Amino acid sequence: MKKTLVITACALLLGANAAFAQKGNMNSAAYQQKAGAAATKKANQASLKKGEPGLKTTKVTTTTDVYDVSATDKKGTVDYGVVEQTITGPSGKTTTGGVVYSNYTPSKAARTNAKKMEVSIAGGETYSFNKDNRKDRYATNGLAGGVSALWNMSDNFALGVDYMMLHPRAKSHDQDGEYRRYKDNYLHAVSLAGKYTLNAWDSWRVYIPMGWGMMNARMKTSAADNSSSKDKWGTGFYAGLGLQYDITDSLFAGLEYRYTYAFISDKHLSDFGRDKDLQYHSAFFRVGMRF
Helix, strand or coil: HHHHHHHHHHHHHHHHHHHHHHHHHHHHHHHHHHHHHHHHHHHHHHHCCCCCCCCCCCHHHHHHEEEEEEEECCCCEEEEEEEEEEEEEEEEEEEEEEEEEEEEEEEHHHHHHHHHHHEEEEEEEEEEECCCCCCEEECCEEEEEEEEEECCCCEEEEEEEEEEEEEEEEEEEEECCEEEEEEEEEEEEEEEEEEECCCCCEEEEEEEEEEEEEEEEEEEEEEEEEEEEEEEEEEEEEEEEECCCCCCEEEEEEEEEEEEEEEEHHHHHCCCCCCCCEEEEEEEEEEEECC
């Protein structure tokens, strides 16, 4: 009986020791886990403090701007819209853009220069330099007229044909006792004509008219003892300076000066000739249309 009690007590004591040992092991594992977590946290804090890279957030900004732009010069007005997009990110700014629409309105000068054909008529006065062998003038100031048709080869230069008629008025002389009267003094000219415009993009235009062609001169002479009517063909040229205003893109008007030289000697037109070629100064008012 005593032996049985002793064995029972020993068993109880061993069980209690085993239970205490297991509890101690469990407490030791929890402590180690807690200590490990604390060490990891401390290490992370140390890394952040040293500036070591961690997770970052990236911010991207997009900005879109729309501009209305207008540009005007002598050729016209251009209106256009521009869209500009700017993307700002970690690598900097990137800008892209483009024209989304455009509208061109031509100026009056541009519409004028777009027309290729022009036809004009002119009227004015002419003056002749020439004198007879008594140093008396053949004529006084007279009428001048013409018509021109030109094709615009470029904005500045036109080429075509020109007809011109010069008709100085009759003049009489009898101071030296020998009566002379010169009348029906005419010059007709058909020329290959040119026109060079110095400022082709303005409404007021300065130009140089020029031409070379065939000319016919005619004159009647009445004297005390005889009369004559003679004419002569020859070549000749003209050149001058003009100023015109573009009233519209189709209608223009202006003033023009021409110097005309005909390779025709006055000795072929009158018995009182000095063997001098014919020369004229003329001033015209010119009006025309473009097509």
